Amino acid sequence: MPHDPILKLAALHASYDATPILRDINLQIAPGEIVALIGRNGVGKTTMMRCMIGLLPTTSGTIEYAGRDVTALPADHRARLGIGYIPQGRDVFPRMTVEENLQVGELIGRSRNSPATDLVFGYFPILKERRKQLAGTMSGGEQQQLAIGRALVGNPDLLLLDEPSEGIQPSIVQMICRVLRAIRDKSGTTIVFVEQNLDTILALAERCLVMEKGQIITEIPPGYVTQDSVRRHLLI
Amino acid sequence: MADTISLIFNIVSFASVMVLIVLGLGVIASMMGIFNFAHGEFVLLGAYTVYLSATAGLGLWFGIIAAPIVVGILGLIIERLIIRRFYGSLIIAMLGTYAIGLVIRETIRGLLGGHYESIPEPIGGAFSIGGINFSIWRTIIIIATILILTGSWWMLARTPIGLRIRGALENPMLARTCGISTTKLYALTFAFGSALAGLAGALIVPLYQLSADIGIRFLVQAFLSVMLGGVGTFQGPVLGAGTVGVMASGLPWLVPPVLADPLVFLIALIIVKIRPQGFIAAGRS
Numbered sequence: 001m002p003h004d005p006i007l008k009l010a011a012l013h014a015s016y017d018a019t020p021i022l023r024d025i026n027l028q029i030a031p032g033e034i035v036a037l038i039g040r041n042g043v044g045k046t047t048m049m050r051c052m053i054g055l056l057p058t059t060s061g062t063i064e065y066a067g068r069d070v071t072a073l074p075a076d077h078r079a080r081l082g083i084g085y086i087p088q089g090r091d092v093f094p095r096m097t098v099e100e101n102l103q104v105g106e107l108i109g110r111s112r113n114s115p116a117t118d119l120v121f122g123y124f125p126i127l128k129e130r131r132k133q134l135a136g137t138m139s140g141g142e143q144q145q146l147a148i149g150r151a152l153v154g155n156p157d158l159l160l161l162d163e164p165s166e167g168i169q170p171s172i173v174q175m176i177c178r179v180l181r182a183i184r185d186k187s188g189t190t191i192v193f194v195e196q197n198l199d200t201i202l203a204l205a206e207r208c209l210v211m212e213k214g215q216i217i218t219e220i221p222p223g224y225v226t227q228d229s230v231r232r233h234l235l236i
Numbered sequence: 237m238a239d240t241i242s243l244i245f246n247i248v249s250f251a252s253v254m255v256l257i258v259l260g261l262g263v264i265a266s267m268m269g270i271f272n273f274a275h276g277e278f279v280l281l282g283a284y285t286v287y288l289s290a291t292a293g294l295g296l297w298f299g300i301i302a303a304p305i306v307v308g309i310l311g312l313i314i315e316r317l318i319i320r321r322f323y324g325s326l327i328i329a330m331l332g333t334y335a336i337g338l339v340i341r342e343t344i345r346g347l348l349g350g351h352y353e354s355i356p357e358p359i360g361g362a363f364s365i366g367g368i369n370f371s372i373w374r375t376i377i378i379i380a381t382i383l384i385l386t387g388s389w390w391m392l393a394r395t396p397i398g399l400r401i402r403g404a405l406e407n408p409m410l411a412r413t414c415g416i417s418t419t420k421l422y423a424l425t426f427a428f429g430s431a432l433a434g435l436a437g438a439l440i441v442p443l444y445q446l447s448a449d450i451g452i453r454f455l456v457q458a459f460l461s462v463m464l465g466g467v468g469t470f471q472g473p474v475l476g477a478g479t480v481g482v483m484a485s486g487l488p489w490l491v492p493p494v495l496a497d498p499l500v501f502l503i504a505l506i507i508v509k510i511r512p513q514g515f516i517a518a519g520r521s
Binding site: 053054055074075076077079080085087091092093094095096100103104105107108109150154 | 396399400403407409410411412413417
């Protein structure tokens with residue numbers, strides 16, 4: 001890797017209550033990479049995301065972000081350091097308006113070019129149209145755009161997305177993929193995402209990490225992310 | 237006519253007292269999922285601050301202004317030292333706050349020597365409109381309640397701190413991933429709720445005599461209000477407190493006072509039975 005990794009997990013173990021979920025995870029992500037975490041249901045992909053943002057404590061091992069050991073830092077501190085997280089199920093604050101949701105994202109106070117909301121409205125015009133609407137009343141696709149927009153106004157250096165395509169119509173998914181790529185190309189934002197949908201993986205990922213039973217069993221290196229290689233790992 | 241207006245005034249002024257007391261309790265319950273059984277004692281501490289200020293020669297007004305600050309700071313200390321260990325275990329939190337309340341109540345009972353102390357109204361007397369007399373202090377309490385409600389609502393709806401509070405209220409986990417430190421926010425909320433209780437105690441103590449039990453006499457009604465209004469919104473507990481306040485002060489005029497108290501509970505429990513989620517349903521998502 002040409003650069004120091006922006007994210008580095010070493011010998012990471014994590015468990016829910018007493019049940020071990022992640023076992024000896026080692027991975028490095030370079031700045032500006034787009035990496036997919038793939039594998040079947042229940043292999044620990046979401047758990048890994050929750051560990052990375054800090055919602056789930058690790059049992060042992062270390063997480064380094066931008067050269068700094070963040071293993072002991074709570075999620076809100078990691079977010080302020082520049083890790084944006086979009087949880088599964090397109091979580092928004094349902095009783096706030098679109099605008100207020102974006103304001104929450106801005107509270108992180110990392111926005112370089114203000115107002116950052118204009119940039120997000122540029123990527124997702126529907127949010128500008130709906131900015132006075134309560135987020136809870138919008139469709140799934142709109143909520144996902146808002147969830148991504150909320151993370152983007154915080155100007156993250158690393159974006160973690162948990163199944164961005166789940167339950168969203170394909171045309172919106174394609175649009176979201178285009179936007180995410182554009183953001184990486186423009187700002188150098190590193191993107192790590194969990195995904196099961198083949199088309200989304202192919203449209204976005206440059207590298208895939210394949211998980212099974214709480215471990216990373218193999219990776220699909222850049223240039224080899226093809227329909228065949230991905231499908232093989234999604235099915236086994 | 238004159239009697240009706242005085243009756244309405246009395247009902248409104250008691251409902252204001254109820255809202256003042258319940259607001260802090262509701263804010264803490266909504267935000268942190270903790271029913272603070274020491275809330276009544278925070279009210280007592282506010283009242284006691286006014287008494288101390290008066291006996292020290294600093295005057296009543298100094299005490300009224302100092303009460304929310306003193307009780308707020310004490311709330312912050314108690315949250316940092318004790319309450320934060322109870323998050324996520326509701327029953328232990330109830331027992332723990334009950335114990336804190338007990339310590340405060342009995343300490344002050346000792347300090348007061350079991351006596352009842354009368355605190356005069358800082359502005360006594362009454363004014364009259366159209367031949368009907370209105371107590372000035374009760375009017376001030378009504379106005380103070382309206383100002384506090386408006387101020388709290390404005391803070392929640394229009395300020396960055398309000399945005400953080402609403403975020404943590406709607407989805408604490410998501411709020412954390414948005415960089416909001418819920419730990420700090422909970423400490424702040426607890427201090428704010430305590431300060432409101434302290435202010436309530438300071439404002440109402442001239443209407444009642446100061447005794448160690450001044451807070452606890454409102455506690456059950458306050459809990460009923462929060463149950464009735466529902467947890468999770470700003471409006472819920474306020475509406476609940478208004479309802480309980482109106483019932484508790486209005487019913488004695490309709491039925492014998494002995495029946496009024498149990499009737500308040502009966503009506504409230506029937507409403508809660510029919511609408512278990514409270515008037516305003518909006519729990520954590």
